Amino acid sequence: MKKIYEKSLVEKYLKTSHLSGQFCTEKLGFFLIEYRRGEFLSRPGQDIAYFLFPVRGSVVLYYLDENGARRTMAVMNNTGLLGDMEFALNTIPHFYAEAVTPVTALALSMEKNRAILEKDCRFLMYLLRCNSRNKMSVARNTIVLSRLDDRLLYYLKNDCPDQMMIGMEHTATRLQCSRRQLQRVVKKLHEQGRLIKAGKGCYQLSEKGPEA
Secondary structure, eight states, rough: EEEEEOHHHHHHHHHHHHHHGGSSTTOOOEEEEEOOOOOOEEETTSSEEEEEEEEESSEEEEEEEEOOOEEEEEEHHHHHHSSSSHHHHHHOOOSSSSSSSSEEEEEHHHHHHHHHTTTHHHHHHHHHHHEEEEEEEEHTTOOOOOOHHHHHHHHHHHHHGEEEEHHHHHHHHHHSOOOHHHHHHHHHHHTTTSEEEEEETTEETTTTTTTO
């Protein structure tokens, strides 16, 4: 983990993430944190001192069930927010947030800004929208689709920006399958014309879509 306070970089990511259009970000003391692949942005039992807004890379949210099996809840690709539940309930994290790729996140101290943010209606509405999107994602994840190709198509249609899969490894993690299984399914769907190759490890849903 590396903290970066360079003002020009912070302003760059505030602009490209459109965060400044969601609520007033001036004079709040944003900075950047870089995470290596495999590092945790948050984990159960450890306080989270900052709001974290991933602006580069992918983060997987998951928990461990009673048997110790990993259960994926959502994957955040250059978007989203960590810390909303902890801020609202004044609690510690209950889920793991792990960097699947190198991740850069805008960070904002909760306690230093609590008095201001609790009175900012635009910020509170932003928290509500983020929480609602998370609930929708979790609800979709509860839908049982037995075939991996159906799960992949559903994931591309509903959870991926531009309906594009980026990276085999974190997509396999999201769909709870092996990389080899995913590669076989991607190859089949590509041959059927239901996926379009957009680059190494990148595939986009074609116009045929899931109903083809």
